[in-house]
Amino acid sequence: MxxxxxxxxxxxxxxxxxxxxxxxxxxxxxxxxxxxxxxxxxxxxxxxxxxxxxxxxxxxxxxxxxxxxxxxxxxxxxxxxxxxxxxxxxxxxxxxxxxxxxxxxxxxxxxxxxxxxxxxxxxxxxxxxxxxxxxxxxxxxxxxxxxxxxxxxxxxxxxxxxxxxxxxxxxxxxxxxxxxxxxxxxxRRPAGWVYDPATSHVSRRTILRKPVFWGIWIAFYLNITCGLALISQEKDILHDVLQSFPQYTGLNQSELATAIAGVIGLVLAVDAVFNAAGRIGFSTISDHLKRRESVYQIIFVMSIAVCLLQVVLNSIDNALLWAVLAMLFLVNAGYGGGFSTLPVLLDQHFGTKTVSTTHGLTLSAWAFAGLSGNQLASFVVTHAPDQAHRYAALIPVITALYAVALASVTLVKQAGRQR
Incomplete structure (x- = not known):
């Protein structure tokens, strides 16, 4: 052993x-x-x-x-x-x-x-x-x-x-x-494992014709898009929030810049920890659930909740910072968890023998999200009607996309139960 x-x-x-x-x-x-x-x-x-x-x-x-x-x-x-x-x-x-x-x-x-x-x-x-x-x-x-x-x-x-x-x-x-x-x-592969083209090979066209694949693809794509949209703007979001933070109002410009830079550096380091913890934590939770889709539902509900919390507390200075931190940390955790849980979700629907092929095809969503996430955030921020609070305009958009992702993975879960 x-x-x-x-x-x-x-x-x-x-x-x-x-x-x-x-x-x-x-x-x-x-x-x-x-x-x-x-x-x-x-x-x-x-x-x-x-x-x-x-x-x-x-x-x-x-x-x-x-x-x-x-x-x-x-x-x-x-x-x-x-x-x-x-x-x-x-x-x-x-x-x-x-x-x-x-x-x-x-x-x-x-x-x-x-x-x-x-x-x-x-x-x-x-x-x-x-x-x-x-x-x-x-x-x-x-x-x-x-x-x-x-x-x-x-x-x-x-x-x-x-x-x-x-x-x-x-x-x-x-x-x-x-x-x-x-x-x-x-x-190396486990002893006794042998590649069998008859069972390991699956036509990409066959996979792409399955509605379940596209349901997973959409949920995965939207999770990355929302994560990248928020992560790409987090330094600016934190900078705007911290500038109006009551504890910093008495500082001169140099002291303010130093204090903000220190907080942002700490937050980004904690972000990485939450991202890694989400990758381990959510995938581990999935081992104890009957349906792997349930983890994605948890991720999306959690992400929607922290985004709505930030919107509700947007006008309260002291509470806003903590709401923003909760949003950044938990969205990062869900962003990481979406990656680590994906292979076992695909395994549940398509089997282990072809998981490399199905996983690879689904990762194409990462390619398109890499192009769209940053651009979405930039577009929303640039065209926000209230430029004084331009980053706040991004949160409702992300919340709506998370809701679509939740609906998509819920449909996948229902389809899996029916099979």
Whole structure:
């Protein structure tokens, strides 16, 4: 039994973390995006497309990599390592050459493919090794993706301050290459597992014709869209709220800026913890529920509740800050939980044998949400009738989208019960 447990950790959990922690640093984009813009003499909005492309290629590469992961997990781990490391290092080369298109190609396209294939690679393996606790296993590994920002952001800032932006990309590319190489060497299927094309292969067209798939896809897409819309604006939301906070009214501009920056930094760190906790917590809860859709219902009801709370308390200064913090923390937890619970939800409807293919296809929602989430937030904020409280206009829109997501997953649950 001890040997089995060790094999589970060394053949599934550990390699999953060694792959997911490096690729999860895509969420550290805000650490250096302004520095890239400054060095390339480009506008931040134009540089921002590198991140959007990375998320888009993540989702689309995952959508097409499913059959490869089903057939050969070693190959997919190797492809992920090569694409991610080459793309990350190539981003440094592009910055050194002052080539913005190179950043788009390396960080957006090449690294994006590494992200998608790498994200998908460990998932089915974890579900095979932990057949009795699939949610917990995927939650622990995917938590590495969520925690990567909290781990890597301070390291990146230190490296940038010590050796410079370009060298930071080179050093971390080498570190991530070693981590992902070890993950590639360790990862393996359980003894006795054999790829059977007759049962493991499923036509993408067959999956795409099923209404249940689209119900899950819509709920997943809206959860990411709402999460990204809010997360992309959280610094500005906090800045606006804290500026009018009674405790800060007596400070001069310099003191106010320092105090606000400190609070925002702390909130963002706590955000990462809630994101990771949501990935582990919600997926673990799903192991103890009859229907996996129930976790998504909990996530959406919770998200709607904290958004409505913020709307109700919007005019009360002291209460508003706590309402905003509750909204940011719990939406982040639900955002993370939506990712970790997705594989076991798909397993419930389509079976473990084809979960890599169905999971990959559903992750295409991440690609489109990566393009629409930030843009939705920007559009709503820019066109808000009351520019003095422009960020408050975003909350009702997010609440309505969460309601649609709740309706979609509820229909999926009813369909599953009928079957």
């Amino acid at each position: 001890a040997r089995l447990a060790a094999n589970r950790w060394t053949s599934a959990i550990l390699p999953a973390l060694l792959i997911h922690i490096p690729i999860g640093t895509v969420y550290c984009w805000s650490v250096f995006k302004q520095l890239i813009a400054d060095q390339l003499n480009a506008s931040p909005s134009s540089v921002e497309w590198a991140f959007s492309l990375a998320i888009f290629f993540l989702g689309m590469s995952a959508a097409f990599a499913g059959p490869m992961v089903e057939k050969n997990i070693k190959r997919s781990a190797l492809v992920s390592m090569i694409c991610f490391v080459v793309g990350f290092a190539g981003t440094g080369v592009s910055i050194a050459l002052h080539c913005l298109p190179g950043v788009f190609v390396c960080y957006g396209a090449i690294m994006g493919v590494g992200l998608g294939v790498g994200y998908l690679t460990p998932v089915k393996n974890l579900m095979l090794w932990f057949a009795d606790n699939k949610g917990l296993a995927t939650g622990i590994a995917v938590a590495g993706f969520g925690l990567a920002k909290a781990i890597a952001s301070p390291v990146m800032e230190w490296l940038i301050g010590t050796i410079g932006l370009v060298a930071m990309f080179y050093v971390l590319a080498a570190v991530y290459a070693v981590m992902m190489l070890v993950g590639f060497l360790l990862i």
